[in-house]
Amino acid sequence: xxxxxxxxxxxxxxxxxxxxxxxxxxxxxxxxxxxxxxxxxxxxxxxxxxxxxxxxxxxxxxxxxxxxxxxxxxxxxxxxxxxxxxxxxxxxxxxxxxxxxxxxxxxxxxxxxxxxxxxxxxxxxxxxxxxxxxxxxxxxxxxxxxxxxxxxxxxxxxxxxxxxxxxxxxxxxxxxxxxxxxxxxxxxxxxxxxxxxxxxxxxxxxxxxxxxxxxxxxxxxxxxxxxxxxxxxxxxxxxxxxxxxxxxxxxxxxxxxxxxxxxxxxxxxxxxxxxxxxxxxxxxxxxxxxxxxxxxxxxxxxxxxxxxxxxxxxxxxxxxxxxxxxxxxxxxxxxxxxxxxxxxxxxxxxxxxxxxxxxxxxxxxxxxxxx
Amino acid sequence: xxxxxxxxxxxxxxxxxxxxxxxxxxxxxxxxxxxxxxxxxxxxxxxxxxxxxxxxxxxxxxxxxxxxxxxxxxxxxxxxxxxxxxxxxxxxxxxxxxxxxxxxxxxxxxxxxxxxxxxxxxxxxxxxxxxxxxxxxxxxxxxxxxxxxxxxxxxxxxxxxxxxxxxxxxxxxxxxxxxxxxxxxxxxxxxxxxxxxxxxxxxxxxxxxxxxxxxxxxxxxxxxxxxxxxxxxxxxxxxxxxxxxxxxxx
Numbered sequence: 001x002x003x004x005x006x007x008x009x010x011x012x013x014x015x016x017x018x019x020x021x022x023x024x025x026x027x028x029x030x031x032x033x034x035x036x037x038x039x040x041x042x043x044x045x046x047x048x049x050x051x052x053x054x055x056x057x058x059x060x061x062x063x064x065x066x067x068x069x070x071x072x073x074x075x076x077x078x079x080x081x082x083x084x085x086x087x088x089x090x091x092x093x094x095x096x097x098x099x100x101x102x103x104x105x106x107x108x109x110x111x112x113x114x115x116x117x118x119x120x121x122x123x124x125x126x127x128x129x130x131x132x133x134x135x136x137x138x139x140x141x142x143x144x145x146x147x148x149x150x151x152x153x154x155x156x157x158x159x160x161x162x163x164x165x166x167x168x169x170x171x172x173x174x175x176x177x178x179x180x181x182x183x184x185x186x187x188x189x190x191x192x193x194x195x196x197x198x199x200x201x202x203x204x205x206x207x208x209x210x211x212x213x214x215x216x217x218x219x220x221x222x223x224x225x226x227x228x229x230x231x232x233x234x235x236x237x238x239x240x241x242x243x244x245x246x247x248x249x250x251x252x253x254x255x256x257x258x259x260x261x262x263x264x265x266x267x268x269x270x271x272x273x274x275x276x277x278x279x280x281x282x283x284x285x286x287x288x289x290x291x292x293x294x295x296x297x298x299x300x301x302x303x304x305x306x307x308x309x310x311x312x313x314x315x316x317x318x319x320x321x322x323x324x325x326x327x328x329x330x331x332x333x334x335x336x337x338x339x340x341x342x343x344x345x346x347x348x349x350x351x352x353x354x355x356x357x358x359x360x361x362x363x364x365x366x367x368x369x370x371x
Numbered sequence: 372x373x374x375x376x377x378x379x380x381x382x383x384x385x386x387x388x389x390x391x392x393x394x395x396x397x398x399x400x401x402x403x404x405x406x407x408x409x410x411x412x413x414x415x416x417x418x419x420x421x422x423x424x425x426x427x428x429x430x431x432x433x434x435x436x437x438x439x440x441x442x443x444x445x446x447x448x449x450x451x452x453x454x455x456x457x458x459x460x461x462x463x464x465x466x467x468x469x470x471x472x473x474x475x476x477x478x479x480x481x482x483x484x485x486x487x488x489x490x491x492x493x494x495x496x497x498x499x500x501x502x503x504x505x506x507x508x509x510x511x512x513x514x515x516x517x518x519x520x521x522x523x524x525x526x527x528x529x530x531x532x533x534x535x536x537x538x539x540x541x542x543x544x545x546x547x548x549x550x551x552x553x554x555x556x557x558x559x560x561x562x563x564x565x566x567x568x569x570x571x572x573x574x575x576x577x578x579x580x581x582x583x584x585x586x587x588x589x590x591x592x593x594x595x596x597x598x599x600x601x602x603x604x605x606x607x608x609x610x611x612x613x614x615x616x617x618x619x620x621x
Contacts, residue, residue, distance in 0.1 A: 195459075197455075199453040199455030199456075202451075202453055202455075202457065203518070204474060206450075206453075207475055208443050
């Protein structure tokens with residue numbers, strides 16, 4: 001089930017995380033100026049690789065209806081007299097309208113691009129005027145508009161060199177892998193509650209088996225199940241998702257770091273499951289508590305929604321979720337090419353969480369047996 | 372010989388003591404009936420005797436050994452057959468026996484011979500491959516007992532071993548208990564079926580509210596009841612109701 005879930009989510013969310021692909025932005029232009037400046041501005045916007053210009057129309061009402069209905073995401077209006085008034089005391093403002101369902105962040109992105117292209121048109125004209133005013137074109141030969149593209153390309157290139165941002169499969173496989181590992185609490189707690197209520201643990205205790213052995217007797221097999229599940233889900237990300245048209249999961253450069261993270265998450269998840277199993281009085285209670293607590297930990301931990309899109313307060317709260325520690329550790333391995341040293345702190349946190357859960361589970365188990 | 376002196380035990384969740392100064396002497400080789408209404412303290416007593424609950428130091432001695440100090444040794448030669456069907460329903464009859472033999476620490480040929488013996492004693496050999504959850508009520512009860520026979524115990528604690536089964540299975544189990552007892556095993560037997568206890572046990576104790584209301588050889592106790600005009604056929608039940616009163620406990 002979790003494997004199928006990972007497969008579907010990786011394919012379904014491919015577009016959302018497509019950093020190396022194109023952001024498809026559609027726009028339309030209402031050019032009421034028809035000047036050299038408006039043509040240059042339109043040309044600059046049209047040359048942007050992520051922008052797709054919709055079929056032109058001179059009918060303002062039709063274009064406004066088009067953007068209102070979501071036929072295009074943006075409508076740029078260049079008012080009549082825009083080019084002529086550009087370098088006067090009373091310049092005319094461009095108009096920008098966005099379709100109702102466009103995300104605010106995309107509106108800001110388009111607005112920034114529009115401002116950049118408008119500034120280039122403005123500066124290009126200003127440089128020509130300056131050269132003409134000086135009567136010596138060589139005096140402004142160092143002022144090259146194209147240099148802006150080179151200058152701003154620096155930071156973007158540096159960011160890319162630091163590592164790619166997560167693709168759908170890079171985000172989804174570790175996120176849902178962690179989620180599935182923590183959901184092992186449902187079968188484990190149901191089995192535990194059943195065996196406790198039917199007297200099996202009482203009988204085993206009467207044979208002289210210590211309580212820690214009973215806990216270990218559940219911890220180890222479920223740990224093995226979780227590890228097998230992890231291997232299967234990673235294999236899906238590496239081999240199956242690309243065969244179905246998605247991106248392949250890159251497992252990073254350190255198999256040891258990956259193994260440590262898988263082991264740490266699995267241990268934390270099974271220990272937490274044992275704690276829930278011992279706290280619950282019935283199978284229903286265990287299932288309900290597992291479902292709700294896992295969903296909360298998953299939401300806070302960035303499994304459902306990446307944490308970078310959350311408000312700061314929620315991001316801070318997410319730092320308390322073991323799922324966040326696990327996810328950050330996996331992303332360290334997959335995206336930041338982290339090794340053992342990089343993931344060790346997060347693996348340590350998960351191990352500490354697992355040990356604490358296990359100790360509490362043992363304590364509750366003892367109290368249960370003693371009424 | 373099991374000697375219990377002023378045994379007290381309270382559950383943390385309950386203000387009333389489950390056992391309140393219980394003193395008993397159970398002779399070695401006895402078939403000892405422990406009677407009492409629901410909540411009287413029978414299961415708590417067996418849980419302490421089997422080590423599921425921690426026995427208080429100095430309160431219980433088995434063959435002269437303090438139970439709390441020698442728990443592991445005494446557990447190795449005793450066995451509890453709980454009231455619940457305490458085995459793994461998805462395992463077969465034989466797998467359950469093998470699992471519990473392993474949990475006892477037996478392996479190899481020793482484990483195999485103990486499993487075969489338990490299968491034979493409980494007449495489970497034809498059903499050894501059957502999944503426990505698919506067994507009839509009687510088979511399940513016999514499997515529950517068979518698991519308790521794996522260590523060839525010298526002390527066997529049977530907590531209501533015949534609940535919910537047909538007369539044939541009950542008869543088989545009662546005869547099995549007699550055979551085990553005849554082989555020298557001390558048996559402590561709790562049941563709500565008075566006729567079973569009357570037919571099986573030579574000594575009886577009646578517990579209620581965590582206290583011993585009566586204890587002694589069955590004939591002696593029934594003789595006292597007969598002096599009061601009780602019916603011999605219903606003697607133990609009459610005695611039980613007289614001692615514990617007839618008000619409902621659940």
